[in-house]
Structures are given as C-alpha cells and as structure tokens.
Amino acid sequence: MVSREQVMEALRTILDPELRRSIVDLDMVKDVRIQDTRVEVDVLLTVAGCPLHREIESSVKARVGQLPGVEEVHVTLGEMTPEQRQALVNRLSGRRQARSSILDPASNTQIIGISSGKGGVGKSTVTANLAVALARLGHRVGVIDADIYGFSIPRILGLKGRPMVIEGALAPQTAHGVQAISMGSLVDEETAVIWRGPMLMKALEQFLKDVLWGDLDYLLLDMPPGTGDIAISMYQLIPQSYLLLVTTPQPVASVVARRVAKMAEKTNQTVVGVIENMAYFICPHCGHTEEIFGRGGGQQIAEALGVPLLARLPLDRSLRESGDEGQPLAALKDDRIGQAFLEAARALHERLAEVEPTGVPYVRVP
Numbered sequence: 001m002v003s004r005e006q007v008m009e010a011l012r013t014i015l016d017p018e019l020r021r022s023i024v025d026l027d028m029v030k031d032v033r034i035q036d037t038r039v040e041v042d043v044l045l046t047v048a049g050c051p052l053h054r055e056i057e058s059s060v061k062a063r064v065g066q067l068p069g070v071e072e073v074h075v076t077l078g079e080m081t082p083e084q085r086q087a088l089v090n091r092l093s094g095r096r097q098a099r100s101s102i103l104d105p106a107s108n109t110q111i112i113g114i115s116s117g118k119g120g121v122g123k124s125t126v127t128a129n130l131a132v133a134l135a136r137l138g139h140r141v142g143v144i145d146a147d148i149y150g151f152s153i154p155r156i157l158g159l160k161g162r163p164m165v166i167e168g169a170l171a172p173q174t175a176h177g178v179q180a181i182s183m184g185s186l187v188d189e190e191t192a193v194i195w196r197g198p199m200l201m202k203a204l205e206q207f208l209k210d211v212l213w214g215d216l217d218y219l220l221l222d223m224p225p226g227t228g229d230i231a232i233s234m235y236q237l238i239p240q241s242y243l244l245l246v247t248t249p250q251p252v253a254s255v256v257a258r259r260v261a262k263m264a265e266k267t268n269q270t271v272v273g274v275i276e277n278m279a280y281f282i283c284p285h286c287g288h289t290e291e292i293f294g295r296g297g298g299q300q301i302a303e304a305l306g307v308p309l310l311a312r313l314p315l316d317r318s319l320r321e322s323g324d325e326g327q328p329l330a331a332l333k334d335d336r337i338g339q340a341f342l343e344a345a346r347a348l349h350e351r352l353a354e355v356e357p358t359g360v361p362y363v364r365v366p
C-alpha cells in the first residue's frame, strides 16, 4: 500500500499556479487519507472559487495517481480560514511581520533601479532580460515595473491575468523564474494611467511594501526615463538602492543619461554601472558588424562616472520580437543574445558583490 510520505512527496512537486510554490509548503494540503488503493486528498484554496482550482485538482490526481499501488484519487477542495491566509501571507513575505520586508534595513535584498536618460533606449527590455538571466543563474529575483504609466514589463515577460490578492496584499506574478508586479497587470493595457506626483509615489510605495515578495536576492525596478516624480520617489523611499544606467551608443544619449547620474549623485545613490544597448548590429546575411547608432556612448559615461561598462548588447530584430511575444531571449538556452544577457547578469552580480550603497537605509516611521 502507498504510504502517506510517498503521497506527500508527490504533492510537494505540485506548485500553486499563481504563487509558484509547493502546495505542501504553502500548507494547502489539509489532510491525506489512504484506504488500500484509494487516496483522498483535502486541499485548501487560498480564496474560494480560485479560478485555477481545476489545475490544482488535476495535478493532484495526476501526480498521486502515478504512484505505485494507487488506483483512485479523490480530491476535496476547501477554503483557507482568515487565520490560515494570514499565516500564509506572513510566510510568503519572508518574515513574521507581513509588510515592509523589502525595505527593512535588515533585508538582504539588493534593489537596483534601471534608469535611462531618455525613452526608447531599451531599458524595459534590458530589465526583463537581465532579471530572467539573474534567475537562470540561481538568484531569487523580483521586478517592479516602476514605469507606472508607460508599463511594458507584462508584455515583455508575458505576464497573464491579474495578481492574486491575499489578505489585502498582492502576490507577485511569476514568469520565466522571475516574480513581477506591474500597473499593467492591474489596469487594462489601454487605460491611460494619468497619475501625478503623490499618487505615483503611493503606487511605488505599495509595490515595495504591500507585495508578498518573500526573500529576494535582487529586486529590479524598471524606472521611467529621466528624472521625474518616480525617480525622486525612489530615492526618497529606498536611498540604499543602486542605479544601473542604460544608454544607446550615441555620445548625445550618454550626455542625457548623465543627467540621471547627476541626480543620483545629489541624492547619494550609488550608480553601479552602465549597459550600452543597441551597441552594434550584425548583418544576418553577411555577418558584417555595423555600429548603427554610433559608438562610445556607454564607455564615455562609464568613464565619466568611474563605473564599469557592464555589457554591450546588440541591436537585433529577435530581441524586439521576443519582447512583443512575451518570450524573453534570456530564457532561451542556446540563444546568442540570451548568452549576452547571462554575461551581463554575471557582471552585475559580481559588481554588486563589491560595492556598498552610499545612501541611508530606509527607516520606517511608525
């Protein structure tokens, strides 16, 4: 006869489709009963009528049904009590206090704002792919789409549906091994988010504080271009964060990117490095390399700031297409550009191991 341990081991391999964690670790398995070849499993859903309950039910039937000696699997779905949900929230947030763990000075999460002087240089593309690459290297990674009214992270990462709300806190969505939250997943794609200063600050604050990030190694923030309200909010909320500049190779682009760096200097934020995007184009027909947008911009700004140029990424049609399809190239095993992002992620990881943030850690006002 199959043992309870065998059933629990099989159940442990099943992930909650939204929270991406084992249903056993989430305490969603309430009871297991075994009668000869029949196994009964009681599963507690986080919310009643969870739209993905069928997926959980069929996974339980399939996994347990495969065990030797099992002929019949019966699943009963129930709902967590408020106390059980609160315990789950606390577990997901990575500490006993449900909120603010990311901003807690004791948190080990390194927060990196990805910024650019102007729009359209590929900041969101770089953020999403870098996040996926860091996750592929084994790090726990979150992404905040801080480009609140120009969000593009859901499209690039291929996030579907809306984030789950558990006890008033948002569970980040997961794609390609990365946890992410974006205004784009909370409002319709066409909805113009016409918020101004204080509301933007509130939104960013909520993304930092009211999202169940758990324990992350890296939290990347896709910043809106330039030095607007969100950039200022970020410095105020998380002065201990780092800044990574994305620029195109034109010398003029680097002049604009320098404005962001100047602002970081004023607020004492640490710039960790520069990534030059659209640095060159390799002709797919003849292999000739063309520097379409000029050269040297990334190196120039890196030298001016005394920080490393962490990567030079090519201009490539497949990178644009993959962003439109929600299939980041960094997720692909043998892709040339995916490899370039892995290299960039390694360089960033190594760089972050050697720098110290200059800003003052966030202190929560009770």
Ligand SMILES: Nc1ncnc2c1ncn2[C@@H]1O[C@H](COP(=O)(O)OP(=O)(O)OP(=O)(O)O)[C@@H](O)[C@H]1O
Pocket (backbone or CB within 6 Å): 116, 118, 119, 120, 121, 122, 123, 124, 125, 126, 147, 150, 152, 224, 225, 277, 278, 313, 314, 315, 316, 317, 319, 320, 321, 323, 324
């Ligand atoms: N290296 C690249 N090669 C080809 N296309 C790219 C590359 N980087 C970005 N793109 C494309 O350029 C467009 C702008 O990129 P993206 O949205 O990432 O830029 P952004 O700097 O975040 O823009 P915004 O400031 O408007 O949010 C997108 O269509 C993207 O797919």
